[in-house]
Amino acid sequence: MMPTRWDLLLTHANLASFAGDMPFGLIEDGALACADGRIAWIGPMRELPPGASATHVEDLGGALLTPGLVDCHTHLVFGGNRANEFDMRLNGASYEDIARAGGGIVSSVRATRAASEDELFAQSLPRARALLADGVTTLEIKSGYGLETETERRMLRVARRIGSELGITVRTSFLGLHALPPEYKERRDDYVTLVCDTMLPELAAEGLIDAVDAFCEKIAFTPAETRRLFERATQLGLPVKLHAEQLSDQGGAALVASFHGLSADHLEHLGDTGIAAMAEAGTVAVLLPGAFYALRETRLPPVAALREHGVPMAVATDCNPGTSPLLSLRLAANMACTLFRLTPEEALRAITVDAARALGLDDRGTLAVGQRADLVRWNAKHPAELCYWIGGSLARTIYRGGCAIPA
Structure with a gap:
């Protein structure tokens, strides 16, 4: 059952979920919600449940979001x-x-x-x-x-x-x-x-x-x-x-x-x-x-x-x-x-x-409901950019258990 109010809702993101059949598991213009340190909802913005709300809502403006x-x-x-x-x-x-x-x-x-x-x-x-x-x-x-x-x-x-x-x-x-x-x-x-x-x-x-x-x-x-x-x-x-x-x-x-x-x-x-x-x-x-x-x-x-x-x-x-x-x-x-x-x-x-x-860990590494909300928001739009750039600083925000810490 969807919680009445999530802890964190990230909207308008390019989500590299590494789940599903699409390359990179990519969900363009997607949203992801966290509750109690876990991913509670993920999907395209158009499928976001009506009236969905969270304590903290962030519009990522098309930025790439990946698992930590x-x-x-x-x-x-x-x-x-x-x-x-x-x-x-x-x-x-x-x-x-x-x-x-x-x-x-x-x-x-x-x-x-x-x-x-x-x-x-x-x-x-x-x-x-x-x-x-x-x-x-x-x-x-x-x-x-x-x-x-x-x-x-x-x-x-x-x-x-x-x-x-x-x-x-x-x-x-x-x-x-x-x-x-x-x-x-x-x-x-x-x-x-x-x-x-x-x-x-x-x-x-x-x-x-x-x-x-x-x-x-x-x-x-x-x-x-x-x-x-x-x-x-x-x-x-x-x-x-x-x-x-x-x-x-x-x-x-x-x-x-x-x-x-x-x-x-x-x-x-x-x-x-x-x-x-x-x-x-x-x-x-x-x-x-x-x-x-x-x-x-x-x-x-x-x-x-x-x-x-x-x-x-x-x-x-x-x-x-x-x-x-x-x-x-x-x-x-x-x-x-x-x-x-x-x-x-x-x-x-x-x-x-x-x-x-x-490492024998099955609760992380993908963006999927129930996984740990360890996430990275990047100064990038497409997943391939993370391998394309040689060096430099691309991580903008790191979320550990759904809590944001500036990189």
Whole structure:
């Protein structure tokens, strides 16, 4: 039953609903109403119920309205930065060269371990604000720069604090198997045991973990070690996801799909077996063009094959200090179009509905009755403009749970 009076009514908007059969789910000259933080009505202006009213009514004058954007893969909480490695790469060093020389992830581990919780929060909050100013209303943040229990705990606590401070949804992923810490260089199995039997259950019991991730790669952790972690996560009732097939095909995508994982991420070296497994399991392919760009990679993820097999594709910033210092999800969507040849509609679905799916969230990502009223009003008329413009500020107003906050 329609409420007597809605909380918010937005009129004369171009609504990119990402629902229905029209491209972008576009409703031209549409209206959208919110009540109690949810979408209560959506449709063309001509179908607006007679006498409809709201506490706040805004005429958008033909502006574009979309769901709030979802950044489903970030490493946003970290200490320091790795601008020096950017310099090294431009002087010829590869990602693997830097990692084997003690740089890469391990250098961020040192800086993150040295930072207090308040220092990590102070360094990380501006990065989150930058993403939000570009339209992000749901954000995933991974741990993985602690590689010991207390620092992993601090990172996850900071991620929770960011969500509370900004009034948005932050989903956390425990990434204990990100890199082998230096103190365990000769005791690899002991570290995997620590992650599986101590870190993961302790931090899960504290309510700090929403999902479990790992880096399955020659320079990181083997499929067998990853499986061990996923089995423990499953025992604890936690969903899994995986950094897979970024530098080589280790069978990670098929592995995470065998656990009905939420997503497999990166995927430049993904093969047919992994694609088929992901399609059968419904595992989302998360494409990370920022890392592809920063690392100057040349091998493209198999987008055509993913399309052919009906694997949903998400796009994320992969915001991290070493290989994707990217603070704009809209720019990531542009990169996905220009570098990976996604269409604008695919790219926008990849940062809304399919990105939400990659986080296991089905209450956002589309404009439909009952969905969260996380919305963005843009200085644009047509959805394709969000992928067309390279950089700049297009978000005019962000609505979180139906409450407007100027971007």
